[in-house]
Amino acid sequence: MKKQTLYRDPVCGKRVNRQKAHIAVEYEGYVYCLCCPRCQQEFEGDPAKYAKKELGHKVRKRER
Ligand SMILES: [Zn+2]
Numbered sequence: 001m002k003k004q005t006l007y008r009d010p011v012c013g014k015r016v017n018r019q020k021a022h023i024a025v026e027y028e029g030y031v032y033c034l035c036c037p038r039c040q041q042e043f044e045g046d047p048a049k050y051a052k053k054e055l056g057h058k059v060r061k062r063e064r
Contacts, residue, residue: 005017005018005057006018007021007024007031007032007033007055008033008055009021009032009033009034009035009039010032010034010043010050010051010052010055010056011034011039011042011043011050012035012039014035016033016034016035018033021033021034021035022034022035022036022037022039022040023040025040025043025044025047026059027047027051029058029059030051030053030058030059031056031057031058031059032050032051032055032056
């Protein structure tokens, strides 16, 4: 079984499945999932306001 990663949309607070999320954006080393274009717009308009590290998932460094 595949492990599902649940993210919390930092804008609306909804829990989103990464596979079904509208988009995943990276900000300062953390990934945040946004459920819809509206949340994406909000997030990108003021990422510092919404990007809370406990809601994001740390980006793994590229493995070589
Ligand atoms: Zn949302």
